[in-house]
Amino acid sequence: MTKRCPGCDQVKALDDFGRRTVAPDGRHPRCFACVTSYKVYWRQHRAEFAEKTSRRRMLVAQYKEVGMKLCSRCKEPRPIQAFLASRQHRDGLGKWCFSCRRVYWRGVSPRPRQDLRIVLSETEKAYIAGIVDGEGTVSIGFTSTHCARVYVANTNMKLIEWLQRRVGGRIKTVPRSHPNHKTVYYWRPSHRLALVLLGEIRPYLVIKDQQSELVVRFFRERDEARLQLGGKKFLFKENLLPQFASIVSDVRALNKRGVI
Numbered sequence: 001m002t003k004r005c006p007g008c009d010q011v012k013a014l015d016d017f018g019r020r021t022v023a024p025d026g027r028h029p030r031c032f033a034c035v036t037s038y039k040v041y042w043r044q045h046r047a048e049f050a051e052k053t054s055r056r057r058m059l060v061a062q063y064k065e066v067g068m069k070l071c072s073r074c075k076e077p078r079p080i081q082a083f084l085a086s087r088q089h090r091d092g093l094g095k096w097c098f099s100c101r102r103v104y105w106r107g108v109s110p111r112p113r114q115d116l117r118i119v120l121s122e123t124e125k126a127y128i129a130g131i132v133d134g135e136g137t138v139s140i141g142f143t144s145t146h147c148a149r150v151y152v153a154n155t156n157m158k159l160i161e162w163l164q165r166r167v168g169g170r171i172k173t174v175p176r177s178h179p180n181h182k183t184v185y186y187w188r189p190s191h192r193l194a195l196v197l198l199g200e201i202r203p204y205l206v207i208k209d210q211q212s213e214l215v216v217r218f219f220r221e222r223d224e225a226r227l228q229l230g231g232k233k234f235l236f237k238e239n240l241l242p243q244f245a246s247i248v249s250d251v252r253a254l255n256k257r258g259v260i
């Protein structure tokens with residue numbers, strides 16, 4: 001029986017390899033000569049390695065004291081706010097700073113971020129506000145995280161399509177089983193789009209102005225709190241904080257009053 005050693009790249013007899021019961025062939029991957037030479041090398045440079053490690057640890061500790069961390073990609077000290085939360089690392093922070101991540105991910109998927117400016121005339125804003133007031137819902141949704149929700153339900157496809165044309169968002173069609181009931185169309189902008197839209201139409205809202213204000217406030221305060229917590233996007237659970245929970249229940253109460 002022979003085996004190739006990846007260290008010296010030579011084919012040697014199995015007896016030239018040390019025993020290792022957990023390995024499939026019961027032998028160490030590298031030959032005795034390679035293992036020995038590695039041990040000798042390590043012993044000669046042990047002090048050097050130890051010094052290097054302790055120097056790095058001291059540097060990390062020094063930066064940690066002033067709220068900084070060394071980015072492992074650009075090797076620059078960055079404030080801890082510039083790192084994403086990560087449970088895989090002992091310090092709870094990712095390895096790369098935000099600007100390194102941005103550069104990397106731009107290179108991987110060079111997709112321009114969608115421009116979310118909605119261009120509406122004042123008349124259109126007032127008209128959309130009227131539709132949202134009469135036929136719509138403004139609320140805070142929750143799936144894995146919170147999102148701003150604006151719904152408009154109507155049986156007239158023309159109205160729903162106009163909304164999509166002017167603002168964007170998606171249309172959902174819900175057919176009814178009863179022959180006298182018309183098909184209902186739902187229009188729903190995305191979270192970010194909904195927030196931009198609410199900002200535009202809020203002055204014209206009569207019935208849903210309170211909900212809208214709360215929804216906009218919820219996400220403004222949440223994003224501020226996220227930033228203060230160092231952009232720890234994935235560790236931040238806003239529903240556990242009382243001020244956010246109370247906004248969610250306020251919006252719910254307002255919407256309930258409208259239905260009854």
Ligand SMILES: [Zn+2]
Binds near residue numbers: 007030032033035
């Ligand atoms: Zn070898």
Ligand SMILES: [Zn+2]
Binds near residue numbers: 075096097
């Ligand atoms: Zn970096």
